[in-house]
Amino acid sequence: NAGVTQTPKFQVLKTGQSMTLQCAQDMNHEYMSWYRQDPGMGLRLIHYSVGAGITDQGEVPNGYNVSRSTTEDFPLRLLSAAPSQTSVYFCASSYLGQGSYEQYFGPGTRLTVT
Amino acid sequence: AQTVTQSQPEMSVQEAETVTLSCTYDTSESNYYLFWYKQPPSRQMILVIRQEAYKQQNATENRFSVNFQKAAKSFSLKISDSQLGDTAMYFCAYMNRDDKIIFGKGTRLHILP
Numbered sequence: 001n002a003g004v005t006q007t008p009k010f011q012v013l014k015t016g017q018s019m020t021l022q023c024a025q026d027m028n029h030e031y032m033s034w035y036r037q038d039p040g041m042g043l044r045l046i047h048y049s050v051g052a053g054i055t056d057q058g059e060v061p062n063g064y065n066v067s068r069s070t071t072e073d074f075p076l077r078l079l080s081a082a083p084s085q086t087s088v089y090f091c092a093s094s095y096l097g098q099g100s101y102e103q104y105f106g107p108g109t110r111l112t113v114t
Numbered sequence: 115a116q117t118v119t120q121s122q123p124e125m126s127v128q129e130a131e132t133v134t135l136s137c138t139y140d141t142s143e144s145n146y147y148l149f150w151y152k153q154p155p156s157r158q159m160i161l162v163i164r165q166e167a168y169k170q171q172n173a174t175e176n177r178f179s180v181n182f183q184k185a186a187k188s189f190s191l192k193i194s195d196s197q198l199g200d201t202a203m204y205f206c207a208y209m210n211r212d213d214k215i216i217f218g219k220g221t222r223l224h225i226l227p
Contacts, residue, residue, distance in 0.1 A: 042218055042220050043159075043205065044217070045214055045216070048214065056213075058214060090159065096213070101149075101164075101209055102161050102164060103149075103207075107158060108157050
């Protein structure tokens with residue numbers, strides 16, 4: 001069981017470039033989500049999904065796109081990178097409806113936009 | 115909108131002491147879940163403890179326990195017999211039926227030898 005995997009671990013982008021952060025889980029979790037972590041701000045929800053084909057916006061969705069074509073994968077796309085998107089990005093997954101909702105987190109991706 | 119507030123940005127305690135981290139939240143919901151997550155220097159997020167709002171009994175996991183006061187919307191974490199490995203950022207989090215999880219800004223805890 002690999003749990004939640006994220007690639008890449010580190011990335012440097014130039015302003016205006018686009019890229020996709022990959023997230024995969026092998027636990028058959030319905031719920032998947034993306035967060036960004038900035039100093040002094042905690043974790044803020046970007047987008048989330050409660051199942052394949054279903055996505056919704058979180059607290060800070062602007063500048064990011066997601067899709068959920070399979071249960072396992074939940075990629076996060078940066079359409080046109082900006083320095084304000086410099087952050088550490090975490091993907092997480094969990095079961096739904098079983099009274100748990102424990103989030104299993106990936107190791108994070110540190111993104112720098114210059 | 116729901117909010118989660120952690121009023122202690124940073125704390126330090128001696129090893130073996132007991133420490134309490136504060137968390138308050140704002141919601142109009144009656145059913146929800148509360149969590150404490152730990153983030154050590156490795157950056158990995160680890161669940162410490164969770165509480166379901168409909169359960170009156172406070173959750174306990176070994177040295178970690180919570181004081182859940184639903185009416186006061188308070189959810190503090192107590193760490194007993196603190197150890198050097200407890201040094202980390204601690205985040206309080208809230209989740210309700212909307213499936214959105216709201217995190218507090220965190221408390222950086224230092225356990226001193």
